[in-house]
Amino acid sequence: MFLSTYENNIDKKGRVSVPAAFRSFLTSQGYNGFISYPSFSSQALECCTQDRIEKLSNSIDTLNPFEEKRDYFATSVLSESSNLIFDTEGRVQFTKKLLDYAKVTKNILFVGLGTTFQVWSPKNFEKFRSFARKKALQNRSKLKWDNN
Numbered sequence: 001m002f003l004s005t006y007e008n009n010i011d012k013k014g015r016v017s018v019p020a021a022f023r024s025f026l027t028s029q030g031y032n033g034f035i036s037y038p039s040f041s042s043q044a045l046e047c048c049t050q051d052r053i054e055k056l057s058n059s060i061d062t063l064n065p066f067e068e069k070r071d072y073f074a075t076s077v078l079s080e081s082s083n084l085i086f087d088t089e090g091r092v093q094f095t096k097k098l099l100d101y102a103k104v105t106k107n108i109l110f111v112g113l114g115t116t117f118q119v120w121s122p123k124n125f126e127k128f129r130s131f132a133r134k135k136a137l138q139n140r141s142k143l144k145w146d147n148n
Helices: 020-028 050-061 068-078 096-102 122-142
Strands: 005-009 033-038 045-048 082-085 107-112 117-120
Touching: 033 050, 033 068, 033 096, 045 050, 045 096, 050 068, 096 117, 107 122, 117 122
Parallel strands: none
Antiparallel strands: 005 107, 033 045, 033 082, 045 117, 107 117
């Protein structure tokens, strides 16, 4: 599971070290990297396992092949996805296109979201985190929690 938030620097060659906890989880699941694509809901990158992107692809395949929305989802997710593989030191190199989308320059935040994680610029994440916290507090009474 992907938990917590980690900030790392992008080196001169454009590589960034993936947090050890994230690498450990991915390798325990049989992966030597992860998939990344632009988020639909924020100026961040979505990151997930190969299995998860395959499930997403299968969901897209259930849509009518002659409807535009199928093509929109396939184009927006699958054609924009990059398979990022760890080097021997646990680093990956995001494409310039992905980094530009997330407005990441020198520092990068890895944000754990349970079964997935996101990549953010620290400045943009702080704004989003503050907004998300306010919304979560407003909506907390709507959550159903069973302690049994």
